[in-house]
Amino acid sequence: MVSPATLTKPATLTKPAAIAAPSTPARLLASLHAAILDWYAVAARPLPWRDPDTTAWGVFVSEVMAQQTPVARVEPVWREWLQRWPTPAHLAAAAPGEAVRAWGRLGYPRRALRLHEAAQVITERHGGQVPAEPEELRALPGVGEYTAAAVACFAFGVAVPVVDTNVRRVLVRLLDGAEYAAPSLTRAERDLAAAALPRDAGDAAVWNVAVMELGALICTARSPRCGECPVQDSCRWLGAGRPAYQGPARRGQAWEGTDRQARGALLQVLRDAPGAVDEAQLAQAWPSEAQRQRCLDALVSEGLVEPLANARFALPGTQLE
DNA sequence: TACTCGTGGGC
DNA sequence: TGCCCAAGAGT
Secondary structure (H helix, E strand, O other): OOOHHHOOOOHHHOOOOOOOOOOOOHHHHHHHHHHHHHHHHHHOOOOHHHOOOOOHHHHHHHHHHOOOOOHHHHHHHHHHHHHHOOOHHHHHOOOHHHHHHHHOOOOOOHHHHHHHHHHHHHHHHOOOOOOOOHHHHHOOOOOOHHHHHHHHHHHHOOOOOOOOHHHHHHHHHHHHOOOOOOOOOOHHHHHHHHHHOOOOHHHHHHHHHHHHHHHHHOOOOOOOOHHHOOOHHHOHHHHOOOOOOOOOOOOOOOOOOOHHHHHHHHHHHHHHOOOOEEHHHHHHHOOOHHHHHHHHHHHHHHOOOEEEOOOEEEOOOOOOO
16 A cells, blocks of 8 residues: 555645654554454443444444434434334334434434435435445435444445544544644544554454544543553653643533524423424523524424424424324 | 534543 | 533535
């Protein structure tokens, strides 16, 4: 394989690399592979979607649910979904509002809607089978670069780099010596992840999930357990004395009084009601009228809420007679 | 690119 | 205790 560092581009298109991709010697890379794969073999959590019997659909659902949501919270909801909708066709046949309701409190409920849309596309255009190629997966609603790679790799064994927030943090600490990765995924990080991928396809699939697991359990964002890390002796960040992050300041997510809080309150009312709700019930959940109207309009236009007659509302396709 | 989009647990 | 952040995607 050609080292990314040897690829040449016109100077005008070359951006400064957030990560100075070190041309990691093959010998060091091999020892990192062995240490992390060995660690994963004994430390991996028994997540149900890692079971060899789990279908590609099960993997797909788990990856969408885990977007920005801790996996510990995903597990019980995932079990309910797979029992209720064991194939894409089962979900596609359900009302979209039922997907939103069954999403529960995982957050970002538009993911439930997109998962429902993806199930319809898979059913109608892919013969009910989750596609195996990253490019086909990427075309499905709610599937971005990460999820496409994750499903291709974990469900079908396709040897592509899988780069999530855990992988980014592990690689930047281990190989670049920084505490945190840049705010957004850079070209240099993609190159680094590709260069770090084991050549053996079988090892590559396990490597991806193993690095993710290392980031989730050991190389955590807040309080990394460096003393338990299988590659602590090779870590540039630890070796440098764990220097503090020097990049652009991360802005916190405002919450109190935001539209996100309002939308969450409104949708909770609709999730918890068996059928339609009226204006008064929504007003009780969010008294500010202007903001309530704005958020309700947005929820309707996004397809998360269905307006009914007489100023009543319901989850889409779920209103009772 | 920068911003929006939920929710809850750990430190 | 409040703040940070979690297997990102869409615009």
